[in-house]
Amino acid sequence: MNEGVEWALHSCLNLAWIGGERAVTAARLAAYHELPAAYLNKQLQALSRAGIVSSVSGPKGGFRLARPLDRITLMDVVTAIEGPEEAFRCTEIRRQGPGAAPAGPDAPRCAIAGAMGKAELAWRRALADQTLDDVRERAEAQAPGAPDRIRRWFAGM
Amino acid sequence: MNEGVEWALHSCLNLAWIGGERAVTAARLAAYHELPAAYLNKQLQALSRAGIVSSVSGPKGGFRLARPLDRITLMDVVTAIEGPEEAFRCTEIRRQGPGAAPAGPDAPRCAIAGAMGKAELAWRRALADQTLDDVRERAEAQAPGAPDRIRRWFAGM
DNA sequence: GCAGCACTACTCGGATATGAAGTGTCCGAGTACTAAAGG
DNA sequence: CCTTTAGTACTCGGACACTTCATATCCGAGTAGTGCTGC
Numbered sequence: 001m002n003e004g005v006e007w008a009l010h011s012c013l014n015l016a017w018i019g020g021e022r023a024v025t026a027a028r029l030a031a032y033h034e035l036p037a038a039y040l041n042k043q044l045q046a047l048s049r050a051g052i053v054s055s056v057s058g059p060k061g062g063f064r065l066a067r068p069l070d071r072i073t074l075m076d077v078v079t080a081i082e083g084p085e086e087a088f089r090c091t092e093i094r095r096q097g098p099g100a101a102p103a104g105p106d107a108p109r110c111a112i113a114g115a116m117g118k119a120e121l122a123w124r125r126a127l128a129d130q131t132l133d134d135v136r137e138r139a140e141a142q143a144p145g146a147p148d149r150i151r152r153w154f155a156g157m
Numbered sequence: 158m159n160e161g162v163e164w165a166l167h168s169c170l171n172l173a174w175i176g177g178e179r180a181v182t183a184a185r186l187a188a189y190h191e192l193p194a195a196y197l198n199k200q201l202q203a204l205s206r207a208g209i210v211s212s213v214s215g216p217k218g219g220f221r222l223a224r225p226l227d228r229i230t231l232m233d234v235v236t237a238i239e240g241p242e243e244a245f246r247c248t249e250i251r252r253q254g255p256g257a258a259p260a261g262p263d264a265p266r267c268a269i270a271g272a273m274g275k276a277e278l279a280w281r282r283a284l285a286d287q288t289l290d291d292v293r294e295r296a297e298a299q300a301p302g303a304p305d306r307i308r309r310w311f312a313g314m
Numbered sequence: 315g316c317a318g319c320a321c322t323a324c325t326c327g328g329a330t331a332t333g334a335a336g337t338g339t340c341c342g343a344g345t346a347c348t349a350a351a352g353g
Numbered sequence: 354c355c356t357t358t359a360g361t362a363c364t365c366g367g368a369c370a371c372t373t374c375a376t377a378t379c380c381g382a383g384t385a386g387t388g389c390t391g392c
Contacts, residue, residue: 058345123280139268215384
């Protein structure tokens, strides 16, 4: 899985803790975790295209969350970064070679693809059932001082 | 996800339909679906290392299932081909940069990694709950003639 | 005729090329602020 | 003093290199069969 997913998730949480009144530049978000700024910018662009964050150009520009955390699921972020295609893609090799199934275009779905798809559906469902707000809540329970520390760093610099 | 997973799953089912009295070469299995033989051989080697199939060198050599289908789960095959590492790997970026959490080595798990891990666990559980025998059963229900066709092709050539 | 043995043919196994995709970087398009100039 | 306007600095957005991993291939190690040789 793409490493940008992790960066995007952390950045979204950071954006939420900072507060939405002011846009935050990709360079700031990157500096906070010592990430390559231009590449994080690329990931944030993907989030922007997916409507998860909104972007503003120019001075005082940057990114901010497009909607509250409880309306952003993990699935949204993963899809925005990784793309919508399934991890297991059936190439229908049963139709190739001397053993090609003679069935027509209305053939039932490949049983293997069905089984793998069932597992992937469970994964997607688990991702869609968790919002970023759930994650934030657990993170704050683990580190109550984090939100203030983050807000202060982004405000002070 | 690696394309070899699909090939490995189909090959395992084919091996089961052929029957275990005779080993089948990688070239034969590949020809049946017009796959590159040497590369399929590589995937079968991975299955062999995982103990899913057993391999025999030399003339009359080849591969055969090491245990019945109902003792092989989808998880086994995926792990054999893709490796045991998780798809989402947390790089602990929360520890990097000016906002590094000051916690010691006994810090709780990153909330983001926990949430992603929960989804991945659902995926792995769904894979582990399905055996290749379940898949075979469904495949035969869809295409009752397939087993005989496969057995005949591999025997006749 | 039979046992032993060297040889050949065949297959797996891992080491070796190739290509695509993820990773990282750079420059142009666009915008808000600044400041100077004119009325 | 206020308005207008040109300029400037800053940021996103997409186009351009580089690195890593999946894909594909090839050759050596090892084995079973085969046929020949010698007894």
